[in-house]
Structure formats: structure tokens, C-alpha cells
Amino acid sequence: MLIEIKKLSVDNKGFKRDVSLVSMFINPANIISLSDYYGAEKFLKEENSDLAGESFCVVRISLGAEIEEIIVHGTSKHLCSKFSALEKRRVLNG
Secondary structure (H helix, E strand, O other), rough: OEEEEEEEEEOOOOOOOEEEEEEEEEHHHHHEEEEOOHHHHHHHHOOOOOOOOOOOEEEEEOOOOEEEEEEEOOOHHHHHHHHHHHOOOOOOOO
16 A cells, blocks of 8 residues: 655756655555754755744655655654554555
8 A cells, every 4th residue: 555755846947946845655665764964954944944944854765676764744653653654554365
């Protein structure tokens, strides 16, 4: 089952960078690790973004032979609880 997350997207337009959150859906079975990422706050403050006070974490996703790292809105604890809630609702032998 897929779960929705908000990926931090940075679009470089020369002298200006547009920072936004983009919805994407991932399979929690492909997640290798989650860790809080505090470097985003400094970058977002420098860009005068509305997201500067928000929390972010790095999600490492297995793509078979490769691993992709994405910066996601929310703490690792919040995302982990979101994935755990999904597992609890699973129907066994249904």
C-alpha cells in the first residue's frame, strides 16, 4: 500500500530559488531508514521561505540496485508513526 508524503522541492531559477512541498506516494516497504535533518532550516531561512520553521527528515528509499535520498516534511518520528498506523490497518488472510 502507498502512503503520501510531502517532498521538499527546490527549483533553481538563476538568482532565485523556488522552494515548495510536492506530494508524492511511496511504498513503506522500500524505506531503508529515516533520520531528522536539521540542515534544511538554515537553507530555508537564507531563502526567506515560509517553511523555515518546519521540521524535515531524510528518507532513504531502495530502488533495487540504487538508494535515493529525499528530504521530506515532518520529523522521522512523525513519519514512522504514520507508517506504523498503516501496518495496523492491514487485513490478514482477508
